[in-house]
Amino acid sequence: MSLDFNVPSFEVIRNEKKCIQCKVCIHQCSNMVHVYDEEDAVVYSNNNKCVNCHRCVTLCPTEALLIREYPLEFRKNTNWTRQAIKEIYKQAQSGGVLLSSMGTPKTFPIYWDKLLLNASQVTNPSIDPLREPMETKIFIGRKPNKLDFDNEGKLVTVMPPQVELNVPIMFSAMSYGSISKNAHEALARAATELGTCYNTGEGGLNKAFYKYGKNTIVQVASGRFGVHKEYLNAGVAIEIKIGQGAKPGIGGHLPGKKVGEDVSATRMIPIGSDAISPAPHHDIYSIEDLRQLIFSLKETTRYSKPIFVKIAAVHNAAAIASGIARAGADAIVIDGLRGGTGAAPTRIRDNVGIPIELALASIDQRLNEEGIRNSVSLIVAGSIRNSSDIVKAIALGADAVYIGSAALIALGCHMCHSCSTGKCNWGIATQEPFLVKRLNPEIMYKRLVNLITAWNHEIQEMLGGMGINAVDSLRGNRLMLRGIGLNAKELQILGVKHAGE
Amino acid sequence: MKTINALNVSCYRHLNEEIDSTILTGTKQIVLNNVCGQRYIGRGLENNIKIQIYGTPGNDLAAYMDGAQLEVFGNGQDSVGNTMNTGRIIIHGNCGDTVGYAMRGGEIYVRDNVGYRCGIHMKEYKEQTPIIVIGGKAGDFLGEYMAGGAIIVLGLNLKDKNDKIVGQFCGTGIHGGVIYLNNSHLYDKSVFGKEVLQSNINKTDILFLKKYTNSYKKFFNINFNIKLELFGKYIAVGKNPYSNMYCNY
Incomplete structure (x- = not known):
């Protein structure tokens, strides 16, 4: 050499x-x-x-x-x-092929930082969340077009299945294999304590974690690893992964060296075999085919769980989202350009897709125009860094957010961007037993609880400042946003006025 | 044994609910008549249930099936046995595309031909080894991304003796499992993906083939003589096909 x-x-x-x-x-x-x-x-x-x-x-x-x-x-x-x-x-x-980990380091615009929130002054009072009720609970799922009540005022409309979340924040899909068992346990326990959900990713669900089912979203991706009837019924919702913000349009390979005994049992593949997720689902070549998969999952779980469909934010995201809503999905997950990953080809990560803010705004707008916004919840991901990003996302139309990188940072990740080597010294992105041991889920889950609790307080403060007392009342309320330093086209896509207007 | 007439149950949801409620009454054997395209029949169905289907069941027959036995007196459509875990499907006819997509265990017997991408991403895990036996021929991309299990193509009843029993790109991306093709001398490398390795057929293979051709004969009540030693055996070059593709950065 x-x-x-x-x-x-x-x-x-x-x-x-x-x-x-x-x-x-x-x-x-x-x-x-x-x-x-x-x-x-x-x-x-x-x-x-x-x-x-x-x-x-x-x-x-x-x-x-x-x-x-x-x-x-x-x-x-x-x-x-x-x-x-x-x-x-x-x-x-x-x-x-150059392989990178975590989100892109490139200097794409971060629109969260170019949006400013409103606050009440004089004409409508702000609300103090420390002394007054402030609702951050939300429900993810299809909402009916109208509600019917009987003579006694009781609801007679049969509600489609919903996932109840105490906070509008979930932990995004990170598979067992890409992250360690202890990291998964910390996420699962934190989700349980917080009354929210974590996501299995496409690596199946370890037997030890079935007990966290009420706070689990199980994922079905093109590799169908560890997917069987019991798994599908184990969580409160099922997420079909079509794409990921860090690598739109391509699949994934978990190298065989990371498929030890336990990962093998969870993914239900032989030890040492590469776990290859093809780029497409080979039973989905159209919206109609997507509908077929959505309803195969609904049929198998007897229509008891919402089905999410996760896509990467790409150029035609709004039209695609409309198709997904019409295909029968109960929630659409949109993962933006700056989203994280355990491993992605560098060129894909740094060049494919669009920022989540623009995709979210255009999707929310499109679904509203078509009169089908209520038929799906919108969940956004792709570099949510703090509580104000979340408030801005909700004001742009999101129902909830997923956090991945932020959750891992709470667990000790120092963003060295080396996940794919499998040598994570913090015990997160590794399967080496001596490294995994370094992450004590008993201690670490509390850090996640702390983070989300703190963020939730901040969300309440920001809501209160705007004179709003429920997350539900902020959703899509773009009058609460103003752009700063954005051009006319950007403002038009985001559907917000410029600061001072 | 209970018979359900699917003629006027055009919505798959109602048909599947009727099957569920029939099973709840303790019935283990069901006959479905006049099936015409209803999807997801047998989805997630468990052990000891037998269903005979007359007509043409719709896509995703036996999706996530978990031990039941389905017998179709007619053709299957697309994605028969999608992500099936265990159980058995017998099709007295042809099937569409992606038969046995990501199946992890159980057996699928197709009397005649199958479409594209049959056995795509089949897996295996411990004692679970999925098997697909195709009596006729298969379309392109047979066993694509195959990660486990076995596909056997018998090539019976060909109209032309030189007719190929498998399409192009057979075994593309294969990293586990085995494909057996009858009359392998008809195929050169151009038919297969670059991840495919032709391996010599041995006594264990012959016994394996004998077992499943005998089952095929029994299920379809057909008798034929076939020289098992003429079968070609195709496996993966390695179980880590992409290990040298990347450089960490």
Whole structure:
């Protein structure tokens, strides 16, 4: 093999005065960055192997470690950037498709940051959520066109199945295989305590987690891993995964090395076999075919659960969403361009799809115009970073949001973008038993509960400020939004006025 | 044994509900007459239930089926045995596309021909090994993305002796399981996906083929002589077909 032209991405700086050679960094690093030299009795570091996950820095008892971007400069060129050059070195060396993890690092516009919320002043009072009722409970599912009551005022309309959520926030689909069993358990327990749902992803449901069924959404993707009757009936809703924001239009491969005994049992495939999810569902080539799959799931669960259909936000998302609603889905999940992933080809992740804000606005608009908005709930995902993103999403028309990356960050993820290596030092995106053990679900689920509880308070404060006392009353209320620094076309698509208007 | 006349039950939901309520009464054997395109018959159906279907059942027959036995006196449509877990389906006729899509266990016998992408993404897990036996011929993409189980194509009753019993791109993306094709000398590499490896047929294979051709003969009450040693055996080059495709970045 020829010389590897790549220089390290990061530099590990060890303060020798502070280092007590306790070797914690050596034991903690699954990438084998730190090495103890017996002869010279020093710990040194291989910069080349460092992914900047902060594990060693966080656990170093004397704060002796610091990691920074490798300072070597390339000659300045705004076209041939350091990254562009490094990518070519990498591919010329390996002949491989560039594979990345987590959401795109590119500088696409983040419309959440260009939207501002309203607040009440004088003419209608704001509400103090600490002292007055403030409803964040929502129901996901098809809503009937009208409600009928009998003479005594009792509801006679048979309601389609609904999922009740105490907060408009769910944990998005992350399969067992892409993340660890302990990470799944933390998500499941947090969802249970919070009265919301987590999502199995397409990797099946581990037997140990059937007990969390009331807070579980089971996913059916093109690979149909671990999908059987008991699984379909295990959760409160079923999600058909058509696409994912980080990799629209393509499937996924869980490499055989991550398919150990337990993942094999959950996915119901042989140990060591690649788990390949084809790009399309081969029984879905049209809206009519999608309807067939939706109703095969409804039939098998006796129409007792809402069926979600998840798509990536792409150019014609509004028309596609209309088709999905008409195909009989009870909820549409839209995953935006900036959404996360355990592994996606870099070029796809960084170039395919559209931002979630624009897709959401156009879908909500289209469904309203067609008079079918009530027939589905809209759930959005693709880089929801905080509670104000959520409030803005609801004002743009969302019923609820899914969070993936944010949930993992609560569990200790430091966004080193190396999930696909399977060596996650935080015990999240790994199947190595000694790494998985580092994530204690007993402790970690509480961090998720803390995060969502805090966000829910913030949502209530923002709602109260606007003089609104229920999430339901904010949905699609775009008068509560103003754009800042957006052009006329962007404002038109988002359906909001500019600040000052 | 209970007979249901499906003639005036045009909505599959009502027909399937009627089947459910019949089973709830303790009936284990059901005959469906005049079936005409109703979907999802036998969906998720469990052990010890036998259904005889006269007519043409609709798409997704036996979806997620979990142990029941269905016998169709007529043709099947698309996606017969979709994501089926266990059980047996016998089709006295032809079937459409994606027969046995993602099936994980159980057996499907089709007396005549099947359409495209039969056995796509079939899997296996521990003692569950799905089997599809096709009496006639199969369309393109037979066993695409196949990850387990076995597909046997007998190639009986061909009009032309040189008629191919399998279409193009057979076994594309295969990473597990096995495909047996009769008269394998008729096929060169161009028929198969690049992930397919032709392997020598051995005594175990012959015994396996004997078992399932005998079942085929029994279920369809047909007798024929077939030289099992002329079958070609096609397996995956490896169970990790894409392991060298990527470089982490």
